[in-house]
Amino acid sequence: NAGVTQTPKFQVLKTGQSMTLQCAQDMNHEYMSWYRQDPGMGLRLIHYSVGAGITDQGEVPNGYNVSRSTTEDFPLRLLSAAPSQTSVYFCASRGQEKGATEAFFGQGTRLTVV
Amino acid sequence: GNSVTQMEGPVTLSEEAFLTINCTYTATGYPSLFWYVQYPGEGLQLLLKATKADDKGSNKGFEATYRKETTSFHLEKGSVQVSDSAVYFCALSDPNNAGNMLTFGGGTRLMVKP
Secondary structure, eight states: OEEEEOOSEEEOTOOOOEEEEEEESSOOSSSEEEEETTTTTTTEEEEEEEEEEEEEEEESOEEEEOSSSSSSSEEEEEOOOOEEEEEEEEEEEEETTTTOOEEEEEEEEEEEEO | OOEEEEOOOEEEEOOOOOEEEEEEESSOOOEEEEEEEEEEEEEEEEEEEETTTOOOEETTEEEEOOTTTTTOOOOEEEEGGGGGGGGEEEEETTTTTGGGGGOOOOEEEEEEOO
16 A cells, blocks of 8 residues: 655755656546645645646746656656755645545655755 | 635643644635644644535544634544644645645644643
8 A cells, every 4th residue: 555655755955956756656546736845834735737747836836847647656856956945845646536535645755955 | 815724833732631723714615624634754644524514524533613604624632642742734625726736724733741
């Protein structure tokens, strides 16, 4: 029962470096999303996808790119890391039924940009 | 737009005390409401949910009732345990929003002392 798997768990980047946060789910969920968690601000939506080949921006998309080539994978790319992107990142997936479908979260990636 | 407001923490209680964490929301449609819990070092897990007005969600001794007239979804537990120490997030999903993504409150840290 893997659920949602995120890698890496921890990462330190230098300002200006790029990297990709990986997210994979094995529940055949159509909906996937990326959130960042900052103290006192809860989770804010970065990007989301409602199916393979379809992505859209959330509340805080600047500095991040996503793609969804398969149902299972939804990587998040940081193009040129900035200290303001220091955060904990969570990937989530949920089924297609609208409304009350439970969202499943990965264990998170703690990113520090120095 | 949609928003969720919950009481700021930390909330510190003694074991067996009564817990209330307030949550109010603003939404354009008829959202579903959720409480998620995050234990240290882990991702978020669904604690309970409610899909329509006057529904009561319950799990592990926690309860919350969907109050449309006061736009609230307060979390309660009659007798907390040390193992309940965690961060609690109130969230909503609005079927009018593309992708039906979750909107989170800022989180409330609960600390239970023996």
